[in-house]
Amino acid sequence: NAGVTQTPKFRILKIGQSMTLQCTQDMNHNYMYWYRQDPGMGLKLIYYSVGAGITDKGEVPNGYNVSRSTTEDFPLRLELAAPSQTSVYFCASSLSGGGAGYEQYFGPGTRLTVT
């Protein structure tokens, strides 16, 4: 049981390039989330999904896209990377959306630098 895995762990992009951050969970969780965390700050929700085929915007969705074709996978796509997207990106999953006992399990993060 690997939990939530993210790839890559580190990436440097040039301005205008695109990339996909991969996220996979093996806990059969319905809910999956993408957050970004800037230095010294909390987590900002980018996109989330309540099940395969269903996605919705979070607090900071501009410049990102997601898809959820399977329960296990929730990739995050960056189009036309900008320096403002330099951050640490965390993927998380949970059995349900909040409430007692519904813990979010986080992946180890992807450190992205855009120069």
Added chain:
Amino acid sequence: TQLLEQSPQFLSIQEGENLTVYCNSSSVFSSLQWYRQEPGEGPVLLVTVVTGGEVKKLKRLTFQFGDARKDSSLHITAAQPGDTGLYLCAGWHAGKSTFGDGTTLTVKP
């Protein structure tokens, strides 16, 4: 947009001291969670509080949810160097979470 304000942002204390971290909002949340994050890792859940006025204890950590479910506090008794880390609160509403900006705690031996 629901906002959660955490205070203080930074806290540096000596081993054995007590401390309280606050998480405040003008919005009502269906539940609130506290996480702890180590450098280079993802957050790890400490506790979830659901009922207004609820108090939960986890060893030396005491968590309280405000009566109106708009605020919460984390109290640590006799802090130890192992308590050092970033503490985050997260409020839940309609299946989405809103995180505070965190409190960086340093406990000196």
